[in-house]
Amino acid sequence: MDVNKETVIYTIIASIPSGCVASYGQVAALAGYPNNARLVGRLLKGMPKDSAVPWHRVVNSQGKISFPEGSDKYQEQRQKLLLEGVNFDNNKVNMRECRWE
Secondary structure (H helix, E strand, O other), X not given: OOHHHHHHHHHHHHHOOOOOEEEHHHHHHHOOOOOOXXXXXXXXXXXXXXXXOXXXXXXXXXXXXXXXXXXXXXXXXXXXXHHOOOOEEOOEEOHHXXXXX
């Protein structure tokens, strides 16, 4: 993996403000890698546990959390987003309201 690519993607994720979310594809496009949402997912999956990057602010393009519903990681991400004021409707983030622009 290109270290610069990682840095750019992590910097973009770190820029997502509290109370907002971005999709994997949106992050990839902002980093200059359109159509490469899976790259963002792989980087987040391999991120160090003690990282300060707000990984929980990245959701899929439908506004859903990508972890299996009911799993510990799903609950953790949902709780972090709720604490930041992100609204859910039927287990989906309201992307019109909360999408980072």
